[in-house]
Amino acid sequence: MNILIITDVYIPNANSSAVLLRDLAQSFKKKDIDVFVLTLKESNVHLMKNDLPIREEDGVKVLRVKNFKKKDVGMIRRGLSEVLLPYLLYFGYCKYLRSVKPDIIISYSPPITLERTVKRMKKRYGSKVYLVLRDVFPQCAKDVGAIKQGLVFSYFERMEKQLYQVSDFIGVQSQSDLMSVCQMQGLNNEKVELLYNWIDFSPYRKQIARDFRSEFGLGDKIICLYAGNIGKYQELSFLFELIKVNRERKDAVFLIVGSGSESRGLKEAYKNYGNVIFKDFIDPQYYPDLVRQCDIGLINLNRNLTVQNIPGKLMGYWCSKLPVLASVNSGNDLMDMMEEAGGGFCSVTGELEAYNRNFSLLCEDKELRDKVGMAGYEFAVKHFSVDKVRDTILEHFIGENNHV
Template identity: 30%
Template sequence: MRIALIVEHFPPMRTSCAVQMRDLAREFYSRGVDVTVLVPSSGQEEAWVIDDFEGIEVIRLKAPYTRDRGNLVRALGEFAMPFAMLRSLRASPANVRRYDGVAWYSPTIFLGPLVLALKRQSDCSAYLILRDIFPQWAADLGIMKRGPAFHLLNQVAKFQYRVADTIGVQAKGNLTFFADENEYGSKSVEVLQNWMQVPQHAHCSINISQTRIAGRQVFVYAGNMGVAQGMDRLLDLATRMQSDPRAGFVFVGRGDAVDKLKAKADERQLTNILFFDEIHPDEIPGLYAQCHVGMVALDPRHTSHNIPGKFISYMHASLPVLAIVNPNNDLVDIINDEGVGFASINGDGADLQQMAQRMLDLGAELQAMRDNAARLANARFSASQAARQIASALGMSNNSDGPRNIEKGSD
């Protein structure tokens, strides 16, 4: 059995997309499935380069560079990307290969033409791993007006939905988006929870015990810090808790809002907060081992539902969660029903301080939240569960060659 995984990012990149698809590829391979990962690459002269990643075949296909460009140039590059990838694939030895199933990750929304070509060539089904509903969320946040550009991108997104035989959304609340069969066709839409594999405990380049917040209970945020998160509310929380010597705050990652957050922290003369650049994903468990509470933030203007990968990483690390998210987000019910922390839907985050102070006072109850988090991670947010679900939808459930071991590299 062979599956094609099509993805915009893959190691050595460190995005959540790259890490999730790495873990999914490892899981399929460990189950005896031959895995081919197709990924665009703008930094190579050759049309195609085939790499071996822990026994997994990775084909890097020459495609236009789309990052750090103006909106128009980037849009043209992304429209051209799947066709350039297909042209590069046609020139490779893998051109004649047939697959038993195809799965691809969105964002990006532009891979539909490549998926359709592989489906037709292999006469197989395709599974769309849909992690956010773009351009809908961009319009919700005011990043994009509902003008010609929005409607054009919306048609691109609808095309990939029609190409898919099964769509896996990350929360129940997103199922209603696909309720109109006249709009999206009659297809299977299901909840596919986010997932991760926990790397073995590794050295972490961040040592909180050697910083000015050593000895405090640490609230950590690790991940992207951009418009979609609404990070100002977490900075406001740190500001309001400046006088509480028990609490410290650590922000790790990258994003459009990082410089602004640092400038505001300096302006407010906050001594209870630290910022660190992005670290390797395998260092994250070592970071979390030094922390006590994980933080999640989503902009309140979102109308789609999102279970962030960082939430799952907190669960796997047995970290209780303090979250501020958009109203009606499924994450609120998960946190409350599973007893893994506290969640606010107050747009300005005014109630976060009360929740944070309550967590500082919990004592033994905090350990119960840790136990609940570990149980939840194993039950719902594992790569093995995701692979089983995708394989079942593709009709590959009972046809692998059996389990095999893999030697994990350093990425």
């Protein structure tokens, strides 16, 4: 059996989505399935002049296709990149892997423009499609002001409907998303299911190979880690209100790892603050080491979002037994999940007093941090196993005789 994962990000990109899909690919490999990944070429992936853009990485064949730069560029260039992306991926596959028929295609969204790639490949090869849906685009972009109601919004809205239609099954990350997608898109309840984010626990159980506390000169300070994209969806400007309020606190430091459209402005504005450290990139192989040496995991979402979003970084935090300090949009299912798990404290973005109160509780009580972190870990073990997600996906396509 051949499984093809189509995504715009993959390892060595440190994005949480890239790590999720790497873990899923490796889990499929454990079932002796041939796994292929169709993705974009990262700037830090170097190929020799005569090398093909496809190579085997830990038993997974990865085809990397060149695309225009997407990060830290203007909206026009970003839009052009998104529009061209599906065609570049499709023609890249046809050029280098045309003889390989994918029995199952797993598409990860966002971006929804991958619909064009999926649709063409399904028609060509007769593949079955499973969509892992994480952000409900374009509504989430409209919520944060990245897209306005109009022709562009309508264009992406039509593409969204087509993506749902071409998918045989859709996995969403929250109960609210499940209900919303079914009702708004008129989809059959049997087509859409709850599929939590997932993680491979094994890297978080190995001996730590890299001492980040010494490397970054953090000593025994309480390290509050934010790792991931720094864009409009995250509204990290509110996190920095918390950082500003606690500027004189000597026992805690905020470690911000990542990049995005808002990172340059934040770095410039807070470059003289002694309680914040910026790092653009951490090699993904050392990311579990980094998280396990921190004390609090940070999650932030824009207050104006009307759709659900449970960031993938939550998995790494709880895998590492970190208590989570979250600030999210009102009504987000993450609040209910955090309460059920007991794995952290969650407040609404914009409510600084509650946010700071939760921060102080965690900073001032190590026993509480340990207790809350362990609760999150136990919840993750029960619900977020990558092998469990793998089997959930395969159950839809494999019959008793193990044929798709």
